[in-house]
Amino acid sequence: MTLAKLFALIQYPLPHHALSRLVGRLADCRVPWIKDLAIRAFIRRFGVDMNEARQPNPSAYASFNDFFTRPLKEGTRPLGEDLVSPADGTLSRFGAIEARRLIQAKGHEFTVSELLGGDDDTAFRFHGGSFATVYLSPRDYHRVHMPLAGTLREMTYVPGRLFSVNAATTRHVPRLFARNERLVCHFDTEHGPMALVLVGAMIVAGIETVWAGQITPLPRSGVQRIRFDTPVHLEKGEEMGRFKLGSTVVMAFAEPVDFVPGERERKVQMGENLGGLSKPAQALSSEKPESEGQV
Template sequence: MSMKQCLFILSQYLLPHHLLSRLIGCAAECRAAWFKNRLIGWFARQYQVDMNEAQVEDLSAYAHFNDFFTRALKEGARPLDQTPGAILSPADGAISQLGPIEQGRIFQAKGHSFSVLELLGGDAQRAAPFMGGDFATVYLSPKDYHRVHMPLAGTLREMVYVPGRLFSVNQTTAENVPELFARNERVVCLFDSERGPMAVVLVGAMIVASIETVWAGLVTPPRRQLKSVRYDEAARGPIHLEKGAELGRFKLGSTAIVLFAPHQVEWNAGLASGTPVRMGEALALPRT
């Protein structure tokens, strides 16, 4: 690592993650026109955000920065791949890693992996269906569309909020912070799908003010402790989402990880670390 990278990694351990994220979250909700218009305009220029595909193209029309950051797209901007059985990318971004889950661990970056058990909140019964299965990790950059969608149609079985740190998520931290995705705060969404159990994990990061789902809204318990909510027949009643339907969104952040049980999916051969993807593109086909 360069000295700059070493200092950046050191700062990740020293910074007050949640305090910093709360402060930035307050700024991102500020409605004062002079402030939010300058912030949104600067961000759009800095990260070359393509507003031509946004449902609302006028930057000044957004109520606050988070409203802009979680902007909706025009109808048809993300057509869904129509290949029968195709497993879709849940988000815009780039493939961080994808492949098999080996010995209960997911590859993170050179020399680093993390535990499926820890990623899903430490419950062995919850993690068991994915042992020996497959994963795909999609990193969302600041300029990307920040809503997360269903890779397949599914019925929600359980949502788990897992408290944790808020390390920045990028190539440098992936290569140098052990167990990064199993250490950061995250929301685990477990579904029953046509390919069996499917998990979509929304991972927070530094300055990620919040994670929302379409069925629960803002998912940040008053006390940052692990919380599981069942959505089966005996609990709250089933919630079914079609393939490509919005699942949730990030307010300033981060990464989506999709997990499948063994022998269910075959990742497209052209995908590798760093491959850009768009929501609705096919990541995989059913394994025969």
């Protein structure tokens, strides 16, 4: 048995949520010597480049969480053309959504419907589209931005486990991104529907959005859907949310994306061009063809 598989297996019996909430409370500690010690140790351990931060002085942050979600200096992440990366991280997987499935890792797939919280009708809209997954490591910038301009249509909270989302766990825990707690944000764009899925992970203290503040953890169980009658429009590159500790963003597009050629598992930065969507999307039929089954 490999160390990677062992690491994945020992996570199953762990109290994911209790550990994550405990870490969240510690990360929000505002005792100066405690938070300064934690921040400086983290910078040394992960080689964080504070020269990019709007506030480069580690002691100036009120808590570890404030440091972790720090903003960058203006102009640090210029926007590329067409579809851009929503975050700094590793572009782990990307490609076409085939047979209504997304690839997690070699030998592991999950359906669009599972990812979106069991919404078959919405999942059908992404049939024939594309997806991309960006993993944010602890050292990365942890604000999430819009890969395309869009108008928020619905937000869905999906409860679940909190497995780690690093490469080792992704290779050994089936349907990982469809099992973990996550926030699904549905946008209308000029290229059709776009879903940004912010996936929670072990010791991630919370997920925030710019329109509703901190969303996770929620005290109630069950899938919760919130529709927005008042439009929330965000331009490409505008911040839409953030993670309190590292996690993953899964993007799903209704239209095919012509991705920039390159290897998987490569580092990307927020604003970096990922590919192009050549033309505005055509209106999708609201009815499924008779040959289609459940998504």
